[in-house]
Amino acid sequence: NAGVMQNPRHLVRRRGQEARLRCSPMKGHSHVYWYRQLPEEGLKFMVYLQKENIIDESGMPKERFSAEFPKEGPSILRIQQVVRGDSAAYFCASSPQGQNTGELFFGEGSRLTVL
Amino acid sequence: GQQVMQIPQYQHVQEGEDFTTYCNSSTTLSNIQWYKQRPGGHPVFLIQLVKSGEVKKQKRLTFQFGEAKKNSSLHITATQTTDVGTYFCAGMPGNNRKLIWGLGTSLAVNP
Numbered sequence: 695n696a697g698v699m700q701n702p703r704h705l706v707r708r709r710g711q712e713a714r715l716r717c718s719p720m721k722g723h724s725h726v727y728w729y730r731q732l733p734e735e736g737l738k739f740m741v742y743l744q745k746e747n748i749i750d751e752s753g754m755p756k757e758r759f760s761a762e763f764p765k766e767g768p769s770i771l772r773i774q775q776v777v778r779g780d781s782a783a784y785f786c787a788s789s790p791q792g793q794n795t796g797e798l799f800f801g802e803g804s805r806l807t808v809l
Numbered sequence: 810g811q812q813v814m815q816i817p818q819y820q821h822v823q824e825g826e827d828f829t830t831y832c833n834s835s836t837t838l839s840n841i842q843w844y845k846q847r848p849g850g851h852p853v854f855l856i857q858l859v860k861s862g863e864v865k866k867q868k869r870l871t872f873q874f875g876e877a878k879k880n881s882s883l884h885i886t887a888t889q890t891t892d893v894g895t896y897f898c899a900g901m902p903g904n905n906r907k908l909i910w911g912l913g914t915s916l917a918v919n920p
Contacts, residue, residue, distance in 0.1 A: 735912065736897065736910055736911065736912035736913045737852065737897065737910050737913075738910075739907070739908070739910065742907075750907065752907075785851055785852070787852075796857060797842060797854035797857060798842075798852075798854065798908075799854070800844075800851040800852045800853065801851060802850070802851050803851050
C-alpha cells in the first residue's frame with residue numbers, strides 16, 4: 695500500500711513564477727492536509743480538504759495561495775507569483791477520516807526554493 | 810488563541826543519557842499525538858494518548874498524558890544516535906476539532 699505521494703520533491707522557481715505542488719493521499723484516504731515548514735521551525739497548518747471541498751483554510755495566506763482536491767486526481771497546492779519568503783518545505787498528510795480521529799500520514803514533502 | 814508549547818527547543822545529550830520533552834497546552838485537550846521527524850525527513854506518527862493520566866511505552870520511549878489533559882511528555886531512556894530528530898506534539902483541544910502543533914524539540918545525540 696503506497697504511502698502519501700508528493701511531487702515534485704524539489705522545485706526551484708524564480709520570483710514571480712507559479713509553483714504547483716501535488717499530493718496523492720494514501721489509498722482509501724479522503725482527507726488531505728497541507729502544512730508548511732520553514733527551516734528549523736515547526737509545522738504550520740495551511741489547509742484541510744476533503745474531496746471537492748475545502749474544510750478549513752484558516753492557515754492559508756489570503757493572497758497567491760490556493761488549494762484543491764478534485765474528485766479525480768491529486769490534491770494541488772498552488773502558489774502564484776512566488777516570493778523568496780515562500781521558500782519552505784510543504785508537507786501533505788492524509789487520513790482516512792477527519793483529523794479528530796487519529797494519526798496523520800505524511801508525505802516526504804516538496805521543497806520549494808525561490809531564487 | 811489556543812497554544813501548545815514545547816520545551817526545550819533543543820537538547821544535546823551524550824549517547825546513553827536520558828531525554829525528556831514536555832508539551833503544555835493552554836486548554837484541555839481531548840487527545841494528544843506525538844510525531845518524530847528525522848533531519849531532512851517527514852513527520853512520522855509515534856503515538857496518540859486519549860485518557861487522563863495515560864502512560865504508554867514503546868521500547869525505550871515512554872509517553873504520558875497529564876491528569877488534567879493539558880500536558881504531556883515523551884521520555885527516551887538511554888538515547889541512541891538513531892533517536893536524533895525533532896519530536897513534535899500535536900494536541901486536539903476539547904472544543905475544537907483542529908490539531909494544534911507544538912514547535913518541536915530537536916534532539917542531538919553525541920556518539
